[in-house]
Amino acid sequence: MDLKDLYREVILDHNRSPRNFGRLDPADADATGHNPLCGDRLHLTLRLDGDRISDLAFDGQGCAISVASASLMTEAVKGQSRGEFSVLYQDMHRLLTEAEFHPAHDLGKLMALGGVREFPARVKCASLCWHTLDAALKQNDAANATGGTTISTE
Numbered sequence: 001m002d003l004k005d006l007y008r009e010v011i012l013d014h015n016r017s018p019r020n021f022g023r024l025d026p027a028d029a030d031a032t033g034h035n036p037l038c039g040d041r042l043h044l045t046l047r048l049d050g051d052r053i054s055d056l057a058f059d060g061q062g063c064a065i066s067v068a069s070a071s072l073m074t075e076a077v078k079g080q081s082r083g084e085f086s087v088l089y090q091d092m093h094r095l096l097t098e099a100e101f102h103p104a105h106d107l108g109k110l111m112a113l114g115g116v117r118e119f120p121a122r123v124k125c126a127s128l129c130w131h132t133l134d135a136a137l138k139q140n141d142a143a144n145a146t147g148g149t150t151i152s153t154e
Helices: 003-016 064-077 082-097 108-118 120-146
Strands: 029-035 040-049 052-061
Touching: 003 064, 003 108, 029 120, 040 064, 040 120, 052 064, 052 082, 052 120, 064 082, 064 108, 064 120, 082 108, 082 120, 108 120
Parallel strands: none
Antiparallel strands: 029 040, 040 052
16 A cells, blocks of 8 residues: 555545544633634644643544544543653654655654655644644643633634
């Protein structure tokens, strides 16, 4: 199976049956991401255990790439530390935008998202969930620093 076939198979599977779809209640942090160019909108909720993302879920509406990327991301980052997520976040940005990028470690099914590079208008669809999770973590840090508890971003 070549990468294009893998790309199609993984994207279709995660779009049809998204993993971790829904909302966590209670949640330690949440954020909403919106791509006004195509209308994709997703909401992430997550639970933290110290420095670890212990659980996360998403809901919303979007194209197949947006939903599949969010589903793949939730599977990949569950249980990761913030530092591990930061490295993966950077790797995913490079995978989605740099044709010659070869990750230093195995990205597993996430590699299927590399096919999005061939469709520059869709890169924002694939990266929406990653930016939204990054924003939720940063806002959680800010809320904890100020004693606030409400976290939401557009």
